[in-house]
Amino acid sequence: MFDLTLIGIGTGNPDHVTIQGAQAIRDADLILIPRKGENKADLAGLREEIITAVTETPPQIGYFDIPKRRADDGYLRGVDEWHDAIALRWQEAISAHPGAHRIALLIWGDPSLYDSSLRIAARLDPQPKTRVIPGITALQALTAAHAIPINDLGAPYVVTTGRRIRDEGWPESASKVAVMLDGECSFQTLEMADYDIWWGAYVGMKEEILIKGSLPDVAQQILETRAKARADHGWIMDIYLLQKRTVL
Structure with missing residues (x-):
C-alpha cells in the first residue's frame, strides 16, 4: 500500500508552487514524471527544475512514457482507454521502486480543473490514499x-x-x-x-x-x-x- 499525492505546480513558473506543494515534494519518496516525446522534453525538464529548487536531497524520480491516444473509435471511448493505459504506466513505474511508499506527481495547473490525474488514480490497484495539493490554474x-x-x-x-x-x-x-x-x-x-x-x-x-x-x-x-x-x-x-x- 502507498500514499499518492497529486501536486498542482501551476503553469510553468516555479514561483507558482505553493509552500504546501513544496513541502509535499520534499516529503515524497518517489516522484513520477511523464515523458511526452522529444518535442516536449522541456515539460519534464521544468518538473525536474522545480524539484531541484525546493529540495536539498531530491527524492527518487520514476519516468514513464505517455501512450498515444486512439481517436478512431469515438472521443470518450478513446480517452477512457487512454486513461487505462496511463494508469498501467503509473503502476509499472511504482512497481520499479518497491521501497517507495509516498508517491507524488507534479500536475500542470491544478489536479481538479480539466485534468485527468484523479480519474487515472482511481484506476490503480490497490487503491492508494490520495491527497490533492491545489495549484494555480491556466x-x-x-x-x-x-x-x-x-x-x-x-x-x-x-x-x-x-x-x-x-x-x-x-x-x-x-x-x-x-x-x-x-x-x-x-x-x-x-x-x-x-x-x-x-x-x-x-x-x-x-x-x-x-x-x-x-x-x-x-x-x-x-x-x-x-x-x-x-x-x-x-x-x-x-x-x-x-x-x-x-x-x-
Missing part, C-alpha cells in the same frame, strides 16, 4: 496576465473545451466562456463579430504570449502567432476567454 494565470476578472456582475461564466464550442456553439446564458484544450482555434466557428477575446499561450512562463481585442480584429494574429510558437517550441499550451458583446 485560467487564473490568463486572467491575471490580462488583469481582468473572469466574471461580470451577477452573470455566469462557463469553462469548456474547443470541441464543445465547435459542436454546440455558444453556451446559453453565459456572458463569458473560458476555452481550454482547443488545438483547432474553435472560436473561428462562431459569429466572430459578436465577441471579444483574451488569449494567452505559455501563460505564467517566460515564453508567455498575450493577445486581446475584438475577435475579428485579432483572430488571424492569434492563428499565425500560435502556429509560429508551436513550430518554435515543438508544443504549445494556450487558453482563451471570450466575452459576448451586449446588444443595446
